[in-house]
Amino acid sequence: MNKTIIVSNRLPLQIKLEDNKLEVTPSVGGLATGLKSVHQDGKSLWIGWSGLTEEELTPELSKEVKALVKKEKCDTVTLSQHDLDNFYYGFSNRTLWPLFHYFMEYTEFEETFWASYKTVNQKFADAVLEHVEDGDTIWVHDYQLLLLPKLIKDKKPNTTIGFFLHIPYPSYEIFRTFPWREQLLHGMLGADLIGFHTYDYERHFLSSVKRILRLDVNFNEITYHDRIVKVDSFPMGIDYDKFYNSALKQKNEEKSELQKRLDDHIQSSTEARMILSIDRMDYTKGIPNRIRAFEYFLNKYPEFKEKVRLIMLAVPSRSNVPQYQRLKRETDELVGRINGNFATVSWTPIWYFYRSMPFGNLIDLYTSSHVAMITPVRDGMNLVAKEYVATRTEQDGVLMLSEMAGASKEMNEAILINPNNFEQIADTLKYALEMPLEEQQSRMKILQKRLRRYTVEKWAEEFMKSLHATKNLGEVIVANRLNQTIQKQMISGFNAAERRLFLLDYDGTLTSFKDNPKDASPDQNLYKLLDELQSDPRNHVVIISGRDKETFTEWFTHKPYTLITDHGVWLKEPNKDWVALERLKNDWMENIRPILETFVDRTPGTFIEAKKYSLAWHYRKADPELAQTRTLEIETVLTSLTSNNDLSVLKGNKVIEIKSSSVNKGRASSRLLNGTNYDFMFCIGDDWTDEYMFKELPESAYTVKVGFQKTSAKYYIKNTDEVRDILNEFIHKS
Numbered sequence: 001m002n003k004t005i006i007v008s009n010r011l012p013l014q015i016k017l018e019d020n021k022l023e024v025t026p027s028v029g030g031l032a033t034g035l036k037s038v039h040q041d042g043k044s045l046w047i048g049w050s051g052l053t054e055e056e057l058t059p060e061l062s063k064e065v066k067a068l069v070k071k072e073k074c075d076t077v078t079l080s081q082h083d084l085d086n087f088y089y090g091f092s093n094r095t096l097w098p099l100f101h102y103f104m105e106y107t108e109f110e111e112t113f114w115a116s117y118k119t120v121n122q123k124f125a126d127a128v129l130e131h132v133e134d135g136d137t138i139w140v141h142d143y144q145l146l147l148l149p150k151l152i153k154d155k156k157p158n159t160t161i162g163f164f165l166h167i168p169y170p171s172y173e174i175f176r177t178f179p180w181r182e183q184l185l186h187g188m189l190g191a192d193l194i195g196f197h198t199y200d201y202e203r204h205f206l207s208s209v210k211r212i213l214r215l216d217v218n219f220n221e222i223t224y225h226d227r228i229v230k231v232d233s234f235p236m237g238i239d240y241d242k243f244y245n246s247a248l249k250q251k252n253e254e255k256s257e258l259q260k261r262l263d264d265h266i267q268s269s270t271e272a273r274m275i276l277s278i279d280r281m282d283y284t285k286g287i288p289n290r291i292r293a294f295e296y297f298l299n300k301y302p303e304f305k306e307k308v309r310l311i312m313l314a315v316p317s318r319s320n321v322p323q324y325q326r327l328k329r330e331t332d333e334l335v336g337r338i339n340g341n342f343a344t345v346s347w348t349p350i351w352y353f354y355r356s357m358p359f360g361n362l363i364d365l366y367t368s369s370h371v372a373m374i375t376p377v378r379d380g381m382n383l384v385a386k387e388y389v390a391t392r393t394e395q396d397g398v399l400m401l402s403e404m405a406g407a408s409k410e411m412n413e414a415i416l417i418n419p420n421n422f423e424q425i426a427d428t429l430k431y432a433l434e435m436p437l438e439e440q441q442s443r444m445k446i447l448q449k450r451l452r453r454y455t456v457e458k459w460a461e462e463f464m465k466s467l468h469a470t471k472n473l474g475e476v477i478v479a480n481r482l483n484q485t486i487q488k489q490m491i492s493g494f495n496a497a498e499r500r501l502f503l504l505d506y507d508g509t510l511t512s513f514k515d516n517p518k519d520a521s522p523d524q525n526l527y528k529l530l531d532e533l534q535s536d537p538r539n540h541v542v543i544i545s546g547r548d549k550e551t552f553t554e555w556f557t558h559k560p561y562t563l564i565t566d567h568g569v570w571l572k573e574p575n576k577d578w579v580a581l582e583r584l585k586n587d588w589m590e591n592i593r594p595i596l597e598t599f600v601d602r603t604p605g606t607f608i609e610a611k612k613y614s615l616a617w618h619y620r621k622a623d624p625e626l627a628q629t630r631t632l633e634i635e636t637v638l639t640s641l642t643s644n645n646d647l648s649v650l651k652g653n654k655v656i657e658i659k660s661s662s663v664n665k666g667r668a669s670s671r672l673l674n675g676t677n678y679d680f681m682f683c684i685g686d687d688w689t690d691e692y693m694f695k696e697l698p699e700s701a702y703t704v705k706v707g708f709q710k711t712s713a714k715y716y717i718k719n720t721d722e723v724r725d726i727l728n729e730f731i732h733k734s
């Protein structure tokens with residue numbers, strides 16, 4: 001039976017070592033809850049770091065940890081203190097975390113951190129490879145393990161790999177500054193499904209893939225070598241019932257000390273109000289901004305003094321990273337200053353806790369607060385916002401949420417604010433504090449409805465469903481890989497045949513693309529290969545191309561091959577003159593060319609190639625996103641202009657070509673077949689214009705597409721290198 005392997009930096013377990021004794025308790029975090037059904041049901045394993053370094057564990061203790069976590073269906077990756085300093089505190093938290101949260105000024109591009117990141121990702125890969133078998137499903141989590149999908153896929157291609165990023169994915173303009181950007185993208189593309197919290201992160205990622213790796217993206221599918229990688233958004237939810245039910249339960253239980261103190265404030269006056277803020281102490285959470293905005297509010301609306309109190313829980317986090325230490329100092333000072341300035345004998349405006357609290361206290365805070373003020377400057381999702389909503393059993397309370405949190409995309413009924421706009425925050429806070437109960441409830445009702453439905457379990461379920469569905473993506477391609485077995489069969493057909501036809505496209509097939517088509521002239525190896533192929537009198541080699549006859553005259557007329565140019569307008573047989581296969585006009589060009597020129601003007605990196613019977617607009621060097629928009633525009637304009645005459649608009653490989661409709665490679669190849677009886681036919685090409693040949697040739701022909709795209713060819717191969725390998729096979733196996 002196939003299994004599911006979950007991989008995250010930390011295991012969903014708390015492992016403590018005290019007086020040489022180990023204690024393992026399951027952790028209750030959101031991710032652990034969400035993945036419970038994935039992890040507990042069926043055959044599954046969770047791989048991660050235990051939380052204890054190599055230095056902290058003797059070899060015996062290390063074994064003991066492995067044995068203990070095994071009972072929880074887990075296995076550990078061993079990390080040293082050096083790994084922790086460079087991979088975790090270094091590259092993960094001083095490079096990726098700030099960069100992905102748009103804090104470029106905090107981002108450190110350190111070669112040693114990067115080296116350690118690669119080493120540790122390899123350690124995780126080794127741990128996975130120890131367990132993984134063909135057919136298994138693997139779900140990798142978060143920014144600490146961006147290289148892992150590729151490391152696994154390279155070694156175990158017959159596995160299904162999912163990757164989910166819990167933090168934002170930054171815009172291309174930010175990501176492009178990263179020195180190892182290609183490696184990271186390739187690392188992630190080892191996955192079959194890549195998930196983000198929001199559509200924005202998804203489109204930023206796709207934009208990086210298009211612009212940096214120049215891969216083809218079709219909606220949310222990336223063509224990556226011979227695989228399709230799917231990208232989608234899955235907004236993570238919470239364990240709704242746990243929060244809702246705990247809130248209900250705590251109402252009827254004996255009050256905690258914290259609850260009693262909270263009640264003291266609330267009961268001090270009918271106008272007393274509590275404002276809540278809970279986060280990890282992290283610069284992305286906008287804690288100083290929030291405090292300053294609160295100060296601004298107290299100054300702007302002094303009538304709220306002595307009535308409102310901001311309860312701020314900041315949970316210690318990454319406290320050995322310098323920026324976090326500075327943030328802590330800044331927060332302490334700000335709270336001190338504001339409390340010092342505004343406090344009266346009976347009132348302190350901010351209650352500040354720098355610690356983590358037990359779950360019960362967290363619920364007390366949520367249920368006692370009239371307003372939750374959640375104002376990160378950048379946040380992947382933000383679960384606190386969702387948890388606050390889930391605990392409001394009376395459907396009262398107001399959620400103020402930053403537009404910069406992923407959660408804002410699905411929580412429209414919250415009051416959304418820009419965390420940098422103090423004026424707006426102050427006014428919104430006043431509005432929230434004075435909001436009539438009816439409005440509070442109507443907003444809360446809708447928020448709760450969605451959260452109750454799209455829980456963290458549902459999130460995990462949806463992700464796994466999509467991940468399993470990627471197994472069928474390969475079937476979108478109608479062609480089969482030209483594998484060893486088919487090659488063998490093809491070669492034996494070739495050997496048995498007396499009259500063999502080779503229809504070979506040129507650009508993207510016999511040679512790879514160059515930025516300028518003029519630079520793609522044949523190399524000596526190609527001539528040699530074609531000469532050898534043609535030297536057998538049973539072989540008829542035809543190069544069939546959209547190139548113009550002048551270019552092919554220069555490149556090939558001294559060679560004994562048959563040439564067809566201009567998509568099928570001209571034919572040249574060895575030792576004969578060029579003959580026109582079609583009678584064509586080209587007077588339409590003077591009308592179309594100025595239109596194409598306007599596109600060249602507006603699209604840097606594009607140019608027009610004027611052939612005798614066609615015009616081609618090349619966009620290989622243009623920005624891929626701009627080019628995508630422009631191709632749609634240009635197709636629409638040209639199609640409307642050419643609909644009444646005899647022209648057609650062809651979409652090739654990074655080129656749009658306008659030519660007479662009556663001409664195509666399919667028609668030209670049929671003419672070649674007329675009156676001849678080939679007993680072996682091999683036809684190969686890479687783009688749309690070659691599809692005409694694939695369709696036109698008889699069923700017995702071996703039609704081969706270069707590249708992994710939809711095609712009418714029977715088989716496909718990966719690239720031009722493989723084209724030459726196959727042609728060599730024909731030469732040497734005959």
Ligand code: GDG
Nearest residue numbers: 166236280315355356357358359362379380381382383384
């Ligand atoms: C990352 C992304 C994304 C907080 N204080 C206490 C406590 N908590 C719990 C909350 C909540 C969790 O911690 C915080 O989750 P967030 O989502 O708000 O933030 P990050 O830790 O930054 O998480 C974030 C998330 O990954 C998931 O993908 O949403 O954007 O940055 O569950 O309840 N729990 C207890 N005591 C505390 O004092 N018991």
